[in-house]
Amino acid sequence: MIRLARIGKNKYPTYRIIVSDKRKDTKGTYLExxxxxxxxxxxxxxxxxxxxxxxxxxxxxxxxxxxxxxxKGFITGAKRSKMHKKEQAKAEEKPQxxxxxxxxxx
Numbered sequence: 767m768i769r770l771a772r773i774g775k776n777k778y779p780t781y782r783i784i785v786s787d788k789r790k791d792t793k794g795t796y797l798e799x800x801x802x803x804x805x806x807x808x809x810x811x812x813x814x815x816x817x818x819x820x821x822x823x824x825x826x827x828x829x830x831x832x833x834x835x836x837x838k839g840f841i842t843g844a845k846r847s848k849m850h851k852k853e854q855a856k857a858e859e860k861p862q863x864x865x866x867x868x869x870x871x872x
Contacts, residue, residue: 768820769828770803771796780804783812783831785820803834810838 771792801812
């Protein structure tokens with residue numbers, strides 16, 4: 767999985783973009799560091815060739831990183847919703863009903 771690992775000072779986070787096993791903690795060991803992201807200045811440095819390599823191997827990106835990469839133009843496609851699958855199922859299950867109109871009194 768390709769995802770963000772938080773680094774930086776207290777109350778001023780920056781993130782390292784890493785490739786690691788999905789079941790492992792991001793603070794532990796990881797396979798490779800692909801770059802870093804600063805959300806305050808919106809600066810992202812990413813090794814695009816290594817990103818395409820890992821995506822070719824079947825690695826998946828987290829929703830947040832996927833949306834950042836689309837915004838910056840590293841990949842193309844639609845942005846992902848950050849809702850979990852259960853929340854999405856509930857949202858799709860209940861269709862919105864049209865507003866009821868009250869009868870006019872004459």
